[in-house]
Amino acid sequence: MTKDVKERERVVVRFAGDSGDGMQLVGSRFTDATAVLGNDLATLPDFPAEIRAPAGTLAGVSAFQIHFASRDILTPGDRPNVLVAMNPAALKANLGTLEKGGMLIVNEDSFGDNNLKKAGYERNPLEDGSLDDYQLVRVPMTTLTVRATEGIDGLMSKDAQRCKNLFALGLLSWMYGRPTDVSEEWIERKFAAKPAIKAANLAAFRAGYNFGETAELLGVHYEVKAAPAEPGTYRNVNGTTATALGLIAASVRSGLPLFLSSYPITPASELLHELSRHRRFGVRTMQAEDEIAAASIALGASFGGQLGVTSTSGPGLDLKAETIGLAVALELPLVIVDVQRAGPSTGMPTKTEQADLLMAMYGRHGESPLPVVAASTPAQCFEAAIEAVRIAVRYRTPVILLTDTFLANSSEPWRLPEVSELPEIDPAFATEHNTEGGFWPYKRDERLARPWAIPGTPGLQHRIGGLEKQDLTGNISYDPENHERMTRLRAAKVAKVAEDAPPIHVDRVEGAEVLVLGWGSTYGAIAAAVRRVRRGGGKVDQAHLHLLNPLPRDLGELVRSYRKVIVPELNMGQLVKVVRAEYLVDADSVTKVRGLPFFTAELEEAIRERL
């Protein structure tokens, strides 16, 4: 039977199920096939907070959303057009996001009394008419999966049932014409050592695909053509991987061995896991006894002449503050990656927020300025990581790199850079005396950076510490004038980082009097909202900051040149405070603190209201 093919410009699909149902796996497989097809895409996994919440409950629901299109897109999409719900809890937790009239594909086998009760349904929603506003597609996925895997040698029935996620993947792959070879090859590789499981997964995947093709339930399938893109080689990447690759690239470019020392914390642990795999590049990862040690060990490695990096999330950044302050005083390179999550305190560890900006900028005792870099999209984490390392090494300073849960977990296509085009990073170790017959560890260069002399270098032995140091010699000093001079020198050095920053890129339209200014992971949502406002006739410009401290030198002039500046942030208004304080501009704040990214629609409205 041939079915109709309809073309779609963009589609949002959300896979939802119990955390044991393998929805993240289905999502990432679907993503890879989509990427290879050449669609532009953005994804957002939505993990439950509990590792093993009771099966079938709302707390245990895990979801994965993908937005793909034949044009460039910027966000994982506000509302799905298609929701795949593997059980009643997944339906209940996610139905609210599905667009009215959207397609709802459910595994009807899981809608038994027990599961309905666990999800808090009194009546079966598949039967009571409550889903009439949607195109409901009921598929007995478990039954069909078990049937498809019958006769596979050595397969337990429990294992057969578990393959139903691959059935769902097969079905959606058919619906959107995704290439099957990408997923099949993956299954072959992944389960190469377990022939029965491999055969079962392949069978389930193919059964899902064939079900789409043959079942009467689905009349049409869709085509989403490849998006026009700049020529080049692409891969799909999430923020965690991009950050890791950026750090490795910086290590190779600088010749400094990468030494990551971290303590497990959600969601930053993923970076530790990712970097732990790259021994081939001489990357050393060390799981420290606590957050403080993690930072201190990394700082020790920097003193030893390596690229010391520590990664964490909010609560860990609190603990590292003292060591970061020491790094400010020692003036040694150190990169601190803060994958921000919703706070205060433990907050919502698996949910995103941008509320560590002021802590990154000011969260240490005494005058202890340091550069702060923020990544704006999952793939941009690569550049941001390299930039953080470049600044740290060039200026002999700790640098905080801000990403967040959303960036870490979301993915998008990334055009691979040429290695030769990556920034040069020169550690420029000191090897000789820099003063008559001796070595002064705090004698600065034209960027006010001090020499980095590493142990093993004869004649340059020196002692440095957290006590205030005499200018030039680095000897302990309590002299009032010296303290003021050193405080100002440290600040001036950090301020100099702005001299390297390119002019702020402003996305302009003719006659705009309003600027939307953002930072960090909100880039995609802001850009998408600005586009929509413009389509509706609104005139608005957009600028996005990657260097948060020091602020770019042209920012003051830029914000003063608009009648209105709108600053959307996933916090209670942090950048807006800085902009107001620095430039005396009456900037307007748009905030959201729900542990979720901005939706394009809500930002569009917020901007429109303020035009």
Add this chain to the structure above:
Amino acid sequence: MPDVKVNGANGGSPLPTLTKKDFSSDQETRWCPGCGDYAILATVQSVLPELGVPPERTVFVSGIGCAGRFVYYVDTYGIHGIHGRAPAIATGIAVSRPDLSVWVVTGDGDALSIGGNHLIHALRRNVPLRILLFNNQIYGLTKGQYSPTSEQGKITKSTPFGSQDHPFNPIALALGAEASFVARTVDVDRGHVAEVLRAAAAHRGSAFVEIYQNCNVFNDGAFEPVREKGVREANQIRLEHGKPIRFGREGERGVARGADGGLEIVEVAEVGEDALLVHDAKRPDPSLAFELAHLAERPTGPTPIGVFRAVERPVYAEELGRELAEAHRRADAEQLAELLRSGDTWTVPAA
């Protein structure tokens, strides 16, 4: 990075003869007159030249407290870090640079209170560090509060009615953390300090050395029974590997196993020399060292000093370090490009 043995021999390469002067910085020492730290500094500076490691490959790391100032006075590389974190900072240095000889100087508050976690984990991992804990049983730099090694009931500025805390026994703590080398010595006993330092320097892995250090300003006399000439001869139980544990002016007393299985102090004349316990620092099982650590809870009477334990066990990430260094040397632009391209990629041709 040169592949050089740090402890003892310098990989066979000839070194100019080093002297104490090579390890003395030009900074003026600033401890209180009479402080036990002076004696320790002088001994360390005189032992370092013997070790065959040049000043530029020696690193001292300290935390906060009077002992923390130590790093400024030795002409090596050094970091005066933050309170309690010296073992962690030193771990980063030692692990990243196995060619260096890394020393930690810390105090009882620094190592056992605010930095307790870092100390036990460095010891557990067996990171190649020489950790010198200057134990004066008081907070000196903050002007006299009780420390985690002060005796219960100690009257200080922060405990005018006596402290409620049960103190740590640093040797027992280090043994509990599975330290591979554990020793104790006494600041002014320079010959003994030097001997212990040499043994610590020769050890592969973490070497933990507790040094009883008199704070003559805030806790004078805390170690008098084992420190002052005239009494110490009767109280120092000098542990020597492979030798019967005997002490006293004439060696008239010793340590033996009692009827209840525990250790006890005996008169040699009464039990006979054969009944004395023979010290074995190399026993893989730390229980004997642990018993010796508890022979004297406080240095108020006969107290063991010397090397309690010195065993071989794998040094933290030693082998891995070599592999990583080699891998890093080989990693080049081509390999990086290949890494970036890994996974599923697709190509958009030029139009």
